[in-house]
Amino acid sequence: MPPAIETTDLVKEYGDLRALQELSLTVEEGEFFGLLGPNGAGKTTFINTLVGLARKTGGEARVFGHDVEAEYQEARNAIGLAPQEFNVDRFFPIREVLMHKAGYHGIPEDEAAERADEVLKRVGIYDKRNERFDWLSGGMKRRLLLARALVTDPDLLILDEPTAGVDVQLRHDLWELVTELNEEGTTVLLTTHYIEEAERLCDRVAIMNEGQKVTVATPDDLKTRGTDTITVRLESSPAVAPDLGEYAHETTLEDGHLEVRVDDGGSTAPQLLHDLEADGYEIADLEISRTSLEEIFVDLTRSEDRTVTRSGASETDEPTEDETDDGAAREQEGIA
Numbered sequence: 057m058p059p060a061i062e063t064t065d066l067v068k069e070y071g072d073l074r075a076l077q078e079l080s081l082t083v084e085e086g087e088f089f090g091l092l093g094p095n096g097a098g099k100t101t102f103i104n105t106l107v108g109l110a111r112k113t114g115g116e117a118r119v120f121g122h123d124v125e126a127e128y129q130e131a132r133n134a135i136g137l138a139p140q141e142f143n144v145d146r147f148f149p150i151r152e153v154l155m156h157k158a159g160y161h162g163i164p165e166d167e168a169a170e171r172a173d174e175v176l177k178r179v180g181i182y183d184k185r186n187e188r189f190d191w192l193s194g195g196m197k198r199r200l201l202l203a204r205a206l207v208t209d210p211d212l213l214i215l216d217e218p219t220a221g222v223d224v225q226l227r228h229d230l231w232e233l234v235t236e237l238n239e240e241g242t243t244v245l246l247t248t249h250y251i252e253e254a255e256r257l258c259d260r261v262a263i264m265n266e267g268q269k270v271t272v273a274t275p276d277d278l279k280t281r282g283t284d285t286i287t288v289r290l291e292s293s294p295a296v297a298p299d300l301g302e303y304a305h306e307t308t309l310e311d312g313h314l315e316v317r318v319d320d321g322g323s324t325a326p327q328l329l330h331d332l333e334a335d336g337y338e339i340a341d342l343e344i345s346r347t348s349l350e351e352i353f354v355d356l357t358r359s360e361d362r363t364v365t366r367s368g369a370s371e372t373d374e375p376t377e378d379e380t381d382d383g384a385a386r387e388q389e390g391i392a
């Protein structure tokens with residue numbers, strides 16, 4: 057089986073703005089894959105090129121082996137997308153919205169009705185089936201987007217910030233549901249700003265910045281890339297920080313607390329204690345803290361200039377041909 061997603065040197069330009077810069081990424085079938093990056097990193101653009109809402113400028117993109125443009129229908133039929141924005145037809149009861157979506161993907165009416173009921177039950181808003189989208193609460197709208205993504209029984213579920221602005225209960229419900237779907241074999245691509253979410257759910261994460269891939273790793277591997285801090289409380293505070301071995305990348309002393317930054321706190325602490333005692337210091341207390349994934353993420357995506365790289369000099373607010381197309385396609389996506 058080919059990978060669920062495979063892109064090679066994928067480029068997307070909006071006029072002179074390079075939103076994706078030679079992005080090569082592979083998501084294996086069955087993976088729960090996270091896409092992380094600061095605002096404007098290109099996450100939604102990446103998704104849009106996969107689902108046909110944005111036309112790529114260069115490179116290749118395949119979904120289960122199908123070229124996303126040359127074999128659009130095959131690629132698109134494999135994907136269920138829960139987008140960031142609420143792009144749902146507001147004039148129909150939500151059950152009909154789901155049936156239209158299924159019909160658009162070639163599912164016969166009877167089966168579409170069955171599937172609509174099934175997914176509404178699964179996301180917990182079956183009792184709202186005859187209401188219009190506008191009448192749902194924010195959390196219910198998120199559930200509906202997920203239901204719409206699931207109504208075609210996709211092999212690849214793409215969730216673009218599914219828990220943005222939802223309450224804790226719903227966030228946990230959604231986590232449980234997508235974990236279940238992944239365990240049943242659905243490949244999941246998730247973009248999120250919540251590092252905890254990625255850490256909890258994803259087998260691997262890609263960190264993107266300014267349209268480029270910074271790294272791909274498991275959350276555990278990423279965490280080992282940070283440094284640890286050993287904080288030692290000394291019985292009597294010296295005037296200056298002691299001179300330690302090469303293992304100490306940085307040593308600071310404040311109010312009798314010595315903070316030493318090291319690669320691996322667990323294995324360095326005995327050496328540090330030994331060195332301090334040898335120098336006559338009395339130790340009252342010791343604590344090791346590990347860099348959080350969030351700090352590592354901030355480090356990896358730190359940028360002096362947060363603006364996205366522009367390939368040309370001119371800056372214009374005129375919509376490009378692509379943007380106009382994207383708008384039309386988005387509308388279609390909403391209705392379909």
Ligand SMILES: Nc1ncnc2c1ncn2[C@@H]1O[C@H](COP(=O)(O)OP(=O)(O)OP(=O)(O)O)[C@@H](O)[C@H]1O
Pocket residue numbers: 070073075093094095096097098099100101102364378379382
């Ligand atoms: N249709 C468009 N026309 C012009 N520029 C666009 C368009 N869509 C996205 N961009 C630009 O491309 C860059 C990447 O945007 P994108 O929405 O992909 O980022 P993101 O990582 O999803 O951000 P966020 O986390 O804020 O959702 C941004 O600079 C954005 O302004």
